[in-house]
Amino acid sequence: MSDPLPFLAGGGRAAAMIRARDWSTHPLGPPETWPEALRTALSLVLNSPESLILAWGPDLHFFFNETYIPLLGPRLDWAMGERFDRVWADGWEQAKPIIEDAFAGRSRRFVDLPWTLGTDRGEAETWWTFSYSRVLDGEGRTAGLFILTNETTAQVSAARRLRESEAIARENIERVQLALAAGAIIGTWFWDLPNDRFTVDEAFARSFGLDPALGREGLSLEQVIETVHPDDRAGLIAAIDAVVIRGGAYAHQYRTRRADGQYYWLEANGRVDHAPDGTPLSFPGVLIDVNERRAVEAERDRATTMLRALTETLEQQVAARTAELMRAEEALRQSQKMEAVGQLTGGLAHDFNNLLAGISGALELMQTRIGQGRFEDVERYRVAAQGAARRAAALTHRLLAFSRRQTLDPRPTDVNHLVAGMEELIRRTVGPAIEIAVDGAPDLWTVLVDPPQLENALLNLCLNARDAMPDGGR
Template identity: 60%
Template sequence: MIRIPFLDGTMSRGGEGAGRSDLKAALLESEARYRVLFEAIDDGFCVIQFTDGPDGPLTDYVHIEANSGYARHTGISGIVGKTVFDVAPNDGREWVKLFRTVLDTGKPIRFEREFSEVGRFIEVAATRVEPASLHQVAVLFRDITDRKRAEAELRASEKRARENEQRVHLALAAGAIVGTWVWEIPTDSFVVDDSFCGAMGLDAAQDRDALSVEIIVQNVHPDDKDYLMAHIRKALDTGGPYAQQFRVLRADGTYHWLEASGRVEMDEAGAAVTFPGVLIDISERLAVEAERDRVADELFRLNETLEQRVAEQTAALIAKEEELRQAQKMEAIGQLTGGVAHDFNNLLAAIRGSLDMVQTRIEQGRPDDLERYINAAQSAAGRAATLTQRLLAFSRRQSLDPKVTDLLHLTRGMEELVERTVGRHIEVQTFAEEDLWRALVDQNQLESALLNLCINARDAMPGGGQLNISLTNRRLAPAEAAELKLVAGDYVLISVTDSGSGMSAQDIARAFDPFFTTKPMGEGTGLGLSMVYGFVQQTGGHASIRSKLGQGTSVDLLLPRSEIAEEPVAVATDRATPLPPAATGATILVVEDEVLVRMVVVDALRDCGFEVIEAGSGPEALEVLKSEAAIDLLLTDIGLPKGMNGRQLAEIAREIRTGLKVIFATGYDESTAMGAGSSTSDIEVLHKPFDVDVLTSRVRSLLAD
């Protein structure tokens, strides 16, 4: 324990009056002695007083005394008045912990520690200042950084020496070292063993005292000698490790490969002193490496030829695969065209036969039966249009007419049709969630898709079973939507579930592929599910299948929710509904390359009182548009000959005649008709085939706006 005068109040205060001057003189004398002793200490010395810190009472301390040695040993000046966290913000808590132990226990401590903030190692001795109530600790320390570094270097040097010694022992034990030497540079003398002389091709009776570098290297291969001597001279100039490989002529007249490995030791002035080392026979190692390189080269050449052979085989397989794919494509096209040709021929037969009967009845003067044949022709034409839409659905290119749809109302309305289609041996039930959301979907296409799925379910239950149609709301989170390649948000899920034979995993993976079917030849085209898939994809939804063999099948259709509360009232097109009158003097430019279609359209419009100008291609129509003729509306087909389609024609026409109203007639794709960025306020799309009444109604409505 330490008592420091004038810090702990141990001096007597003396009497009053004259004794005060004596006491003051004694205090000054004692203070002077204390300061002399304080500064005479070469080591760093300080007194610290504990105080409240950032972590609570007595968790920091302030330096209240320090000698000049403090700055010498720490590099920190002006320490008095500073706290530990001022000088050691990163390591302050550890210093507080060490000295707080001294303060609390009264036991002195001595230790060595790195002072990380100043980059030094210090040796520390600390003891408590009495009385303990002062909360002070006296600290004596010195900088031992140089000693620590010397110790570390010594340990590293000893470790390297041990490792080198171990390597030498291992090499000697393995027979790799074939000679040793020590070259004393100042006296230019060599100490070598017999193995060294034998390895360098020297005479065993060679006078060792007369050895020189020139004698030692006399049997080195001429191609290696100059190179070897240059590196020896470099090693003598720079010192440090040395290693070189060279060939030496042996007594048997053959060359063998040696490696000289050593180290040039330098004195304090940087002059070479000794050059010890060993000789290692590396002939066998180099032979192994040469064989390895030879094998690697051979493998490389084999690999090159192998890659060539693999490329040739791959090309042959690709060619065969392409032939197979072409054959499958032709077979699929054959199935498709065969089925389509059959259906279209039947429909054309009905249309042509009906028209023939109309002509016959007119010639016979029997007009009473005309309506029956006309209705038959119209019905066949409608079925042909439906077939075309199915083909477009298969190719994912049909034009959709999405509307806000009450799915429960739609499915309830189909129940009677579904029940008749699947038969009485199958029980049909519909389930719907309360407050079912509305969907934005093409109603006709959805009805066709549901009927297709119900027919598939029927075929999977030849002995009867259960068919359920369920409708539920479904909200897709971003992760789930990304997995399905959809936009996160709200959807309506329609599930068509049967209790039939089920599907294997392999069949599920191919179920949506065009022309794939599990039905016997002639009983299915393999287009049904593909068309359903195409329709759902175009709608912005997703179709998937859940099934196990013997456990039934569920086909799930996710359809986007409509944010519109109710569907706007559609414009009526019924024949009995009064139509807007034709604009007086309105002129229509009709562009259609199919002569018969153009004839019907032109006649129908003229019957309604319109002036009509005809054109069979885009360039012909442009000539009319550039003329002085008055034109109020352009009615054009999309697919036109002579390098200009209907959309391109309309764009140019609206540049020539600003505000020109346009009706596109298309049997293909509405998006192609409209084009990017088109305004729809004065553009209509009419899908082929269309009723004449629908055509004239669209024209009158657009002109009336």
């Protein structure tokens, strides 16, 4: 059975889409009725290896070949035969003036034209190279357009990345040249690992007293390591072995002997590149002079150590001085107590004499009465003697409590009661020229205080007040 649509032969998936579509209500009608010009143009498009579009008729009905399919993205299922302005609605404003020029006979070609479109990769910025040319029917009228199109996004992106990479490379070269001129970079090296060929630039060679020509031809790693300080060689070799195995960035500081015979600190910075199978390929890098930086760091560390030592000594000195001041303060408080005790002694001596005289007199009277056999008065004299002894003991107890050293022992205290108990002691201490008046506040709360310390403070205040009134007062 013959094919009713032979012009679709060789069209692949695109031709299958034409056969599968229902054209009964389409403005172009069934494919069997299409004009010969359309059939011929469409056969050319379907069999082209290039990415081609045929836009037919005044409504620009959209036909495409199999090569064009990946460019349609989400439009693929419904684009065949649809109007151009619907298929590429997001690019119609940009395409419309180009199409109008083509219909007017002004065919044009565009290279790497940017276009933001929805593709099979989603909406993205894309680039295209395409040309528009008109298709004439048998009578010379413009019946449609051939559009040869190729997406060049990958090429444009690659070219852009290349330009950016070249710009970065130029900047890096300028930086290296400036660093070399300033003396920050001693030199550069390149180590071809598979061939074990170690080449250096002229600056590198001259810094180490090497022949620049030999540096270009290639040195052995042993020749380079020969200039490394003996104490740093083992560490350098271990660092090199490690980075060659693992690949990636490399940085290591060590001392080397320069052309003047002196050892200087430098830092080697480089990178080891591996092949996809893990084989080490290359090891480029630069040598940076860090001798001055190391000297500054050493001086900083020395200053930090000295400051730390000074701080620790200062803390010890402050602690010792504080302890000394506390001891002096305690001694001062005790001396103030003893001064008060000395002042009390003079005032209390007379009282003790009177109390002792009373005790002695009572005992003598008791002896006389007992000798006379008069026992009825003995009890009265005994009570008088005991009362005098108790009063003497109370004065002695207060004097000892005031003068002894003791730690703080705060406890709830009735201040009115404490002051009342101190009144007699204070009166005798300040002397008869000073009038003492005690005015205790009613309903006074108890306070948390060390009673002996409060008594000491109260007595010192009274003594200071007495000394401020040499002519007496109240």
